[in-house]
Amino acid sequence: MSRENxxxxxxxxxxxxxxxxxxxxxxxxxxxxxxxxxxxxGKHFFPRRARCGVCFSRRVTDVRLARRGQLESATAVxxxxxxxxxxxPYALGQVRLPEGVLVLAQLTGKDPGSWRIDEPVELTIEPxxxxxxxxxxxxxxxxxxxxxxPS
Amino acid sequence: xxNVYVLGIGLTRFGRYPDTxxxxxxxxxxxxxxxxxxxxxxxxxxxxxAHVNQGVAAGQRVIREIGPSGIPVVNVENCSAAxxxxxxxxxxxxxxxLYDLAVVVGFEKMATGVLLxxxxxxxxxxxxxxxxxxxxxxxxxxxxxxxYGTTIEQFAKVSVKNHGxxxxxxxxxxxxxxxxxxxxxxxxxxxxITVLQCSPNTDGAGAVVLCSEEFGRRRGGRRVRIVASxxxxxxxxxAYNEFDLDLVRRAGRQVYERAGVGPEDLDVVxxxxxxxxxxxxxxxxxxxxxxxxGGRLIADGATEIGGRIPVNPSGxxxxxxxxxxxxxxxxxAEIVTQLRGEAGARQVGGAKVGLTCNMGMWSCCTxxxxx
Numbered sequence: 001m002s003r004e005n006x007x008x009x010x011x012x013x014x015x016x017x018x019x020x021x022x023x024x025x026x027x028x029x030x031x032x033x034x035x036x037x038x039x040x041x042g043k044h045f046f047p048r049r050a051r052c053g054v055c056f057s058r059r060v061t062d063v064r065l066a067r068r069g070q071l072e073s074a075t076a077v078x079x080x081x082x083x084x085x086x087x088x089p090y091a092l093g094q095v096r097l098p099e100g101v102l103v104l105a106q107l108t109g110k111d112p113g114s115w116r117i118d119e120p121v122e123l124t125i126e127p128x129x130x131x132x133x134x135x136x137x138x139x140x141x142x143x144x145x146x147x148x149x150p151s
Numbered sequence: 152x153x154n155v156y157v158l159g160i161g162l163t164r165f166g167r168y169p170d171t172x173x174x175x176x177x178x179x180x181x182x183x184x185x186x187x188x189x190x191x192x193x194x195x196x197x198x199x200x201a202h203v204n205q206g207v208a209a210g211q212r213v214i215r216e217i218g219p220s221g222i223p224v225v226n227v228e229n230c231s232a233a234x235x236x237x238x239x240x241x242x243x244x245x246x247x248x249l250y251d252l253a254v255v256v257g258f259e260k261m262a263t264g265v266l267l268x269x270x271x272x273x274x275x276x277x278x279x280x281x282x283x284x285x286x287x288x289x290x291x292x293x294x295x296x297x298x299y300g301t302t303i304e305q306f307a308k309v310s311v312k313n314h315g316x317x318x319x320x321x322x323x324x325x326x327x328x329x330x331x332x333x334x335x336x337x338x339x340x341x342x343x344i345t346v347l348q349c350s351p352n353t354d355g356a357g358a359v360v361l362c363s364e365e366f367g368r369r370r371g372g373r374r375v376r377i378v379a380s381x382x383x384x385x386x387x388x389x390a391y392n393e394f395d396l397d398l399v400r401r402a403g404r405q406v407y408e409r410a411g412v413g414p415e416d417l418d419v420v421x422x423x424x425x426x427x428x429x430x431x432x433x434x435x436x437x438x439x440x441x442x443x444x445g446g447r448l449i450a451d452g453a454t455e456i457g458g459r460i461p462v463n464p465s466g467x468x469x470x471x472x473x474x475x476x477x478x479x480x481x482x483x484a485e486i487v488t489q490l491r492g493e494a495g496a497r498q499v500g501g502a503k504v505g506l507t508c509n510m511g512m513w514s515c516c517t518x519x520x521x522x
Contacts, residue, residue, distance in 0.1 A: 075289035083277050
């Protein structure tokens with residue numbers, strides 16, 4: 001496990017943006033991305049939307065999205081902007097969830113150049129940045145699936 | 152709507168100008184275009200000014216350098232599609248009878264480093280490494296390889312072709328041919344896109360003088376007709392997490408329909424090769440090849456000068472350079488030069504109909520020109 005993946009020593013942690021994902025309070029609970037489903041056309045979205053992005057309906061419902069999906073595409077980013085604080089290279093992928101949603105996210109847990117299209121992946125919530133005051137900023141990434149089936 | 156014509160073009164050489172203010176680059180492009188059109192600044196009735204990151208009232212700052220004349224100035228920011236969008240707006244205004252003569256100027260001075268999709272510093276996009284623009288094309292390119300068997304070499308050949316074309320373009324930033332081996336061996340930015348498959352950071356300016364049918368008839372000159380234009384934006388669900396070039400397909404379909412021509416009628420194309428992958432995908436979106444056959448089109452040499460449908464004889468964004476707000480006018484100036492038969496060693500023989508495709512973040516602006 002990398003240093004970044006360890007729980008924060010000081011405890012203070014914030015989400016990189018509110019409303020993107022949910023981490024259950026109980027230790028065994030699995031995190032999920034928060035999406036929207038259109039009640040009229042059935043299309044799912046991430047992140048959440050106030051209205052449907054396809055048929056523009058007002059009738060939308062908040063949903064928790066599935067934690068596992070497969071890679072639509074992936075790349076290793078080997079030159080990052082100066083504003084990016086993480087390690088380079090890193091992998092980016094588009095994850096196709098069973099609901100049909102595509103999620104662009106960093107891929108973690110193996111060599112950035114080794115990801116294959118259609119590979120299965122699983123959501124993970126990780127510290128992506130630590131502010132000067134010690135507050136950890138949590139973000140979403142995808143990793144190779146754990147052995148146990150998703151809850 | 153009455154017909155609208157390009158009467159004159161002007162371009163600074165694209166490159167790096169650390170000691171020249173952007174207003175002066177824009178001014179020089181305007182002076183060249185006015186001289187090329189054989190019109191005087193005092194005759195110009197409106198200016199459309201395109202840029203991306205050059206600050207507030209940029210067009211007014213340019214006009215101060217040319218000569219304040221009290222005419223309307225419209226500043227157009229539409230990411231990398233800004234200049235084409237401004238040309239389209241000026242064309243609509245002249246076509247509607249508001250003006251007889253207008254100048255469109257596009258200009259940019261760029262920073263260094265990898266091209267970014269701009270977000271606040273602590274945004275999820277920045278902290279999670281999603282602002283690196285080439286990754287969009289890397290992801291689309293890798294999917295294209297998986298779906299259609301397109302190869303890394305086919306993508307890289309776009310850069311070989313365009314750098315080769317730029318050798319004969321005195322306005323290009325890089326006028327040096329590169330080999331396939333050099334392109335593939337250059338620094339990897341986002342797999343499979345190497346640095347020689349990325350458009351460079353560029354300073355530069357371009358201007359066009361546009362006129363009405365009546366003005367053009369009165370003044371003569373080497374007019375090139377703007378037959379049609381189209382402007383699309385992305386569909387919402389494909390803008391943030393999904394990447395495709397459907398907006399290019401729609402901008403292509405619309406401009407063909409309005410012009411009453413098809414891809415088979417084109418003699419020459421300037422398209423938005425911000426990254427090598429983009430040109431291959433745009434072949435398909437613009438109907439130059441069938442879906443999935445863009446890789447074969449470049450491999451067969453069909454898009455080289457002398458091929459079935461030459462694409463980016465100027466050197467494209469990859470070699471001519473990509474000064475964001477000037478890029479669309481760089482493309483239009485090349486098509487006008489080609490249709491006038493004045494492109495010298497990079498001339499496409501007998502070119503009568505040309506298309507430009509200028510893409511920005513989530514917009515695409517196409518034009519068809521004819522003589």
